[in-house]
Amino acid sequence: MKLATKYFGEIEYDGEDVLFFTKGLFAFEEEKEFLLLPFADSGGMLLCLQSVGRSELAFVVMNPFSLKGDYAPELEREELAALEAEDSRQLCFYVLCVVKDPVSHSTVNMKCPVAINDENHRAMQVILEDGDYGMRHLLSEFGREAEDPC
Amino acid sequence: MLILRRKAGESLLIGEDIKITVLTTDDGGVRLSIDAPKQIPVLRSELLNAMNANRDAALESQPQELLKMLEGTRTGLQKAKKDRE
Secondary structure, eight states: OEEEOSSSOEEEOOGGGOEEETTOBTTBTTOOEEEEEEOTTSTTSEEEEEESSOTTOEEEEEOGGGTOTTOOOOOOHHHHHHHTOSOGGGSEEEEEEEOOSSGGGOEEOSSSOEEEETTTTEEEEOOOSSSSOOSOEEGGGOOOOOOOOO | OOOOOOOTTOEEEETTTEEEEEEEEETTEEEEEEEOOTTSOOOOHHHHHHHHHHHHHTSOOOHHHHHHHHHHHHHHHHHHHHHHO
16 A cells, blocks of 8 residues: 655555554544554664655654663553553564754653554553653653664 | 632533533543533643644654654764774
């Protein structure tokens, strides 16, 4: 299937790769289908969450574990149930970036990650109750280690 | 700004239609029940902040610049690691 994207021009994609957000994203509740497209040459650190329904709607997301090796998001029971997962550790997490100019002023939202169940392709954005995370961490705050988001 | 103290089981009435009851309290927080007409939205305040953060994240941006910055950091880190070995 073809899709016009914000950062990659027109791409071919497999319908099976689409992620389903039953509740959309905060402030974008009507957008239920997204594709996760990695930026080449980023070693898996930088990706794009592209809306399938709206070409111009796409978010730059990062692998949070590459920023903070001990990032440990815990979802509420209802959230896990909605994703049909038993444990937060079964899920993949990505955090949304606000890319600024100059780019060193960019921030990441560690408090509201996107949680993805790779098995059924269900996804949701959550607000973490626990943990000392904020919605606008400066990228420069983090030392970096390479880790897997899943 | 009104500041009140309520114990578990006690309530607050806001206007004619809104009632907030403290259900339980513990070190981790307060459990509240909110009785309000359907047309009045009741949101955790973080939700509004989360919506704004998402709106900002959806704006026009230059991820290629961010990519360059991250590449630089990774290369720097890899070099630092090699130098230590």
